[in-house]
Amino acid sequence: MSDLARVVTRFGAELILRTADGALLRAVSRRNLAKGEPPHLRAPVCGDRVRYTAGDGAKAIATALEPRRNVLVRPDHRGRPTAGAANIDQVLIVIAAQPTPDWGMLDRYLTAIAALPAAPLLVLNKCDLPETASNPLLRATQSLYTGLGYPLLCVSALHGAGIDALRERLQGQTSLLVGQSGVGKSSLIRALDPALSVRVGELSAISGEGRHTTTVAHLYALASGGDLIDSPGVRDFAPYQPSADDLAAGFPEIAARARECRFHDCRHLAEPDCAVKDAVDAGRLAPTRLRSYHALARNCV
Ligand SMILES: Nc1nc2c(ncn2[C@@H]2O[C@H](COP(=O)(O)OP(=O)(O)O)[C@@H](O)[C@H]2O)c(=O)[nH]1
Ligand SMILES: [Mg+2]
Ligand SMILES: [Zn+2]
Structure with a gap:
């Protein structure tokens, strides 16, 4: 048995x-x-x-x-597809005033998450910093992505604000933690469950490969419920060869406009009567989103 x-x-x-x-x-x-x-x-x-x-x-x-349920596939160091983690319900994209968000990276994350599929959650960390309220790029990021319908939670790993709400969102889920280096992923893990650092040590002891355990994906059981996957290798979290459907799911506002383009297979580049480019020109669609879309469409299969 x-x-x-x-x-x-x-x-x-x-x-x-x-x-x-x-x-x-x-x-x-x-x-x-x-x-x-x-x-x-x-x-x-x-x-x-x-x-x-x-x-x-x-x-x-x-x-x-x-x-x-799903498996995260990304290119290895030689560009070949490799499996990183499996059975992911939710992906937490951590952003902060410092380092400032990279919108191209955010759009790659969101498209990869839509392709898995899993539920995205933007976690704005370091809300204790005055820059969180005053940094124009961060404000613009918040309004762009919440305007597109993505959920966003403000937290401070350092001061504990919003951490209870985050714990609640993790219960009963397997969540993957991603975000630029320095946004506070490790600090968040500590804030969510201070006992985890002990368990990380326990893991290193069991595996006898302490060095290794800092570079490969790990699944942590949170005392408050739920599993958290920390995957340092997922730094460059981009969809591996997105399909047209993946792109549509990653850019729903572009997909909605594209139905009005003259050509059904419009790439929104130089085609005439392109409703997507018209929407950008009229200020109803963020030019950064169309730029991200074109960057990902180049790898489209
Ligand atoms: N002010 C403030 N600093 C934070 C917060 N969370 C993390 N930091 C700091 O940001 C830096 C990077 O944090 P770290 O957890 O190593 O980020 P990681 O690279 O994403 O794992 C460290 O100096 C942390 O002390 C926070 O909520 N507020
Ligand atoms: Mg870290
Ligand atoms: Zn078009």
Whole structure:
């Protein structure tokens, strides 16, 4: 009889599993658990649910992969598709007054999230800083993205404001944490659950690869409920070859206007009677969004 566990992290051929009673367990995986899948999706990754049995020695054996809700695929250092994490319900995009938001990056995140699919949540951290209220670029970011319908939560990892509300949004969900370096992701994890840093140490001890554990994805169980995936490798979180449908989901306001373009396959570049370009010219559509759209459309499959 096999039990069900969740993959906390993977390094090389080895997995750390979290069992139903919350214990951490070292394991190895049987080869090609998901035979019908392309090669980069066959091995279990952070967030996967697997069946396992006790092995001969200290390590358990992952024997089967449960069907995935979704899997985050991104290019590896050689540009080949690689699976980063699986079964993601929600993605928290952390932004702050410092470093100031990069709208191109935000649009890549939002399109990748729509393609997963998962629910996006913008987390505006460092709301204790005076710049949060006074920085014009940050104000413009807030009004642009909340105007497009994306939910936004103001928090301070340092002072604790909004952290209870954030904890509530994480309950019962598997959430992935992304955002530019320096926006406060590590600080947020500490604020959400101060005991987690202890558990990170526990993980390093189990894996015996302390250095490794800072660069690969990890699934953390929050004491207040829910799982949080911290994935330092997801810094450049962009959709891997978006489809036309992914682009439409990532840019709903452009998709809505595109229905009025003269050509049904209008790319909103130099075509005549383009409702999208008309909307930009009339100030009803943000030019930065169309720029992001064109940048992603170049990789469109
Ligand atoms: N004022 C203020 N500073 C913060 C807050 N959260 C993080 N920081 C600071 O921002 C810097 C980067 O934080 P860190 O958590 O390492 O960001 P990460 O790179 O996204 O993991 C550190 O100096 C933190 O002390 C906050 O809520 N308010
Ligand atoms: Mg960090
Ligand atoms: Zn058009």
